[in-house]
Amino acid sequence: MLILGGTAEAREIAELLASQPYLRPVYSLAGRTSSPRLPKLPPDQLRRGGFGGAQALASYLINHRVAAVLDATHPFAAQISFHAASAAAQANIPIARFARPAWTPAPGHPWLCVADVDGAIDALCASDARAARVLLTHGTKQIDGFARCRGQRLWLRAVDRPVSALPPNMQLILDRGPFDLEAETRLMRDLAIDTLVTKNSGGDRGATKLRAANALGVQVIMVERPSLPAPSIQIDSVQSALAWALSLTAKPTVQPPVA
Numbered sequence: 001m002l003i004l005g006g007t008a009e010a011r012e013i014a015e016l017l018a019s020q021p022y023l024r025p026v027y028s029l030a031g032r033t034s035s036p037r038l039p040k041l042p043p044d045q046l047r048r049g050g051f052g053g054a055q056a057l058a059s060y061l062i063n064h065r066v067a068a069v070l071d072a073t074h075p076f077a078a079q080i081s082f083h084a085a086s087a088a089a090q091a092n093i094p095i096a097r098f099a100r101p102a103w104t105p106a107p108g109h110p111w112l113c114v115a116d117v118d119g120a121i122d123a124l125c126a127s128d129a130r131a132a133r134v135l136l137t138h139g140t141k142q143i144d145g146f147a148r149c150r151g152q153r154l155w156l157r158a159v160d161r162p163v164s165a166l167p168p169n170m171q172l173i174l175d176r177g178p179f180d181l182e183a184e185t186r187l188m189r190d191l192a193i194d195t196l197v198t199k200n201s202g203g204d205r206g207a208t209k210l211r212a213a214n215a216l217g218v219q220v221i222m223v224e225r226p227s228l229p230a231p232s233i234q235i236d237s238v239q240s241a242l243a244w245a246l247s248l249t250a251k252p253t254v255q256p257p258v259a
Contacts, residue, residue, distance in 0.1 A: 001017065001023060001024070001025050001026070001066070001067060001068045001069070001070060001245060001248075002025075002026050002028060002060075002061065002064075002066045002068075002069045002070070003017075003025050003026065003027045003028065003069075003070045003072055004028055004069065004070070004071045004072060004073050004080060004084055005027050005028060005029045005039075005072055005073065006029060006030065006072070006073045006074045006077060007072055007073065007074055007098075007100070007203075008037075008178075008203075008205055009072060009098060009100065009203070009238055009241075010027070010039075010070075010072035010073070010098070011027070011037060011038065011039040012039075012238050013025075013070065013072060013098070013238055013241045013242065013245075014027045014039040014041060015039045015040055015041070016238065016242050017242065017245055018039075018040075018041055018045070020242075020245070020246065020249075021249075022249040023245060023246075023249060024045065025041065025045060026045050026046075026047065026064075026066075027039050027041055027045060027046050027047070028047045028048075028051075029046075029047070029048055030048075030049065030050050030073075030077070030080060050080075051083070051087075053083060054082070054083040054084075054086035054087050054090070055087075055090075057083050057084065057086075057087035058086070058087035058088075058090035058091050060087075061087055061088065061090075061091040061093060062091050066091070066093060067093060067248065068093055068094045068095065068096075068245070068248055069084055069087075069088045069093065069094070069095040069096075070095075070096050070097075070098060070235075070241060070244075070245070071084045071085075071095060071096070071097040071098065072097075072098040072241070074201065075099060075100065075102075075199075075200070075201055075202060075225045075226075075228075076139075076199055076201070076225065076226060078226040078227070078228055081097065081228045081229055082228070082229055085229040094233065094248065095233070096233035096234070096235050096241070096244050097228070097229075097233070097234055097235065098235045098236070098241055099202070099228075099234060099235070099236055100201065100202035100203035100236065101202050101203070101236055102200050102202045102225060103200050103201075103202055103207060103210060103222070105220070105222075106210075106214055109213075109214045109220070111220045111221070111222040112219065112220070112221045112222070113222050113224055114221060114222070114223055114224065115223075115224060116223060116226075117138055117141070117142040117145070117223060118142070118145060119223070120138070120197045120221045120223055121142075121145045121146055121148060121149065123221050124146075124149045124152060124195070124197070124221070125148050125149050125151075129151075129152075130194070130195075130219070131149075131152050131194060131195035131219070132151070132152055132153065132194055132195075133152065133153050133155075133191060133192050133193050133194050133195070134149070134152050134153070134154045134155070134193065134194070134195045134196075134197060135155050135157065135187070135188060135191065135193045135195070135196050135197070135218075136154055136155065136156045136157065136170075136197045136198075137157050137196070137197070137198045137199075137209060138197055138198055138199050138223060139158065139199070140156070140158045140160065140161075140162035140163070143156060143162055143164060143166065143167065143170065144164055144167065146167050146169075146170060147167035147168070147169070149167075149169065150169060152169065152195075153169060153171075154167070154169055154170040154171070155170070155171050155172075155173055155191060155193070156170055156171070156172050156173065157173040157175055158172065158173070158174065158175075159174070159175075159176045160174075161174065173187075177205065177206065178205045178206070178208070179208055179209065180208060181208045181211055181212055183208075184208045184209045184211075184212035185212040185215060185216065187212075188212055188213065188216055188218055189216060193216075193218055194218060194219065195218060195219050195220075195221060196209060196210075196213045196218050196219070196220050196221070197221045197223070198210075198220070198221075198222060198223070199222075199223040199225075200222055200223065200224055200225050202225075
């Protein structure tokens, strides 16, 4: 089974499958971070780098006799999800997509929802924006556009240093989660943050920043998830991923002949 990784749940699923008979997971990571966390698998069951498009991925699936694909990439890694769906169809093998449940705003704490990072920048630059001190947790892509937000001070939290230079009004916080509620609250309070910009990655691990924002009255600008292909099998928990994988190894029931 090929597991397209990039999330904490993908690592957990890979390690669970490795302990099961009749299953040999191969964990693949495109690799945007310089020192990613990898599952505890033998070296020959780990691969780094992209495949080169849907056709190349289909060739990989066929040539390596892959029996099934689990797409457990980040909710915003849209391109690989489309490639995976196309490649699995070409190889005529089953594919399931793991998707964390999306976050929803808590009662009394509405969000400003935008379609993409450009929408978040437009919201911050709007004449009626009340943002002055902003924490960005959306990743290191598209940071150049934040130079338009000249009336705000910005802090970008990221695992790796961005490739492009930071805008003059932006400071970098290099840190890796998960972060607990106390740490998130302390960070926002110490920096006097009034606005949080983040992506709707979903799941429990990253939700503490939202709880901290609610507690401190910090407004949230939420970048909504992109549209993704809808596979016939949708999975939203580690245990359901394990159950699906095990179902592929089950022997079909043979009905006795009718007398």
